[in-house]
Amino acid sequence: MISEENLIRKKGKEGKRGKVVDRLVRSAFAGVTYAIVLVALLLFGKIIKDGAPTLFTSEAPFINVSFLLDKNETLHVFDDEQGVRYKLPSSEYSEFIKKNGEDSIYNHSSYSYSGGGIVGPIVGTLLLTIGSIMIALFFGVSAAIYLSEYAKESPFIHAVRLAILNLAGVPSIVFGLFGFSVFVLAVPVITADPSSRSLLTIPLFFGDYVMSFQGWNSSLMAGCATLACMILPVIITASEESLKAVPQGFRDASLALGATRWQTIRRCVLPYSMPGILTSSLLAITRVAGETAPIMFTAAVAAKDDLPWEGADGPLDVLSSQVQALPYHIYTLAARIPNSEYTQQAQYGSVFVFLLLVAILSISSMVMRAKMRAKLKW
DSSP: OOOHHHHHHHHHHHHHHHHHHHHHHHHHHHHHHHHHHHHHHHHHHHHHHHHHHHHBOSSTTOBOHHHHHSOEEEEEEEEOTTOOEEEEEHHHHHHHHHHHOGGGOEEEEEEEEEEEOOHHHHHHHHHHHHHHHHHHHHHHHHHHHIIIIIOOOOHHHHHHHHHHHHHTTSOHHHHHHHHIIIIITTSEEEESSOOTTOSOEEEOSSTTOEEEEOOOOSSHHHHHHHHHHHHHHHHHHHHHHHHHHSOHHHHHHHHHTTOOHHHHIIIIIHHHHHHHHHHHHHHHHHHHHTOOHHHHHHTBOSOOSSOTTTTOSSHHHHHHSOBOOHHHHHHIIIIISOOOHHHHHHHHHHHHHHHHHHHHHHHHHHHHHHHHHHHOOO
């Protein structure tokens, strides 16, 4: 038999060994965590180091306003007769030619998409993000309410939930092709002048109007719908979990007082689940704003002279127009034109502004969520 003294000694050794293992495990987990933080800091530090000089200046107002508010143009770099180096966007370059003539220009070189500003991509990104979030929240929260509050548990409902989870793992390029084939080429449109490529036309009983399956063409509307489909699984899943987190007693008490099911959901369930729903919208914003593949097929163009509302006769024209977008603009600068110091400045400046834009949208959602959580407690 093991004596009491040996038993105590053995437990002491096991305790010391357990503490050593605990410290090693803790150190390993801490090392992984801090390594991730270090990689993120290095990445953001690189972007800030190279992008901040494009956005900020050393003179008042200390912000390069023209980079934020001017339209994107080709940059022309040249010397004049006195050897002075000029860097002018196309509009200013044309004025210089008219004033001084082409003979006064030496060592001329041009760089596409590297002059002017990025107001077009900024506006396009905001419109695509806000439009897709509004569509996805409406349909996503509606589906979550049905699955959480109305649907009875059955193999079919389990299959629906599984399909939604599987959709979350579909690559964005697949959603882009889906949006191109459905929203750009095939979705029905009521018109009196159907396109020659229409898949099917159904006569209507007023005027010369028909329902033509010809799609919305490449447009802001098609881009928003495609991005909304892409983030629907995230919003549905997160919203359903938020609805389920509301105590069942809230529902029982409301129903016991004579409220209908919809009144109970609207007044006793939805308000308390809104912080979680906003969390899903926060996750969706960060994904939508950074997508390139879906908008390449459905909405975005590399260059556009006018903003979406310039020359438009109404909201429908705005929704039907193509837009620029920061992710596609960055992709164009990085992969589709020759690399140079001027394209790099525009590229890193655009990336820096893009990160600021996503941060502003995310912080706004976080502030709204925090305020709602402070008001709604149980």
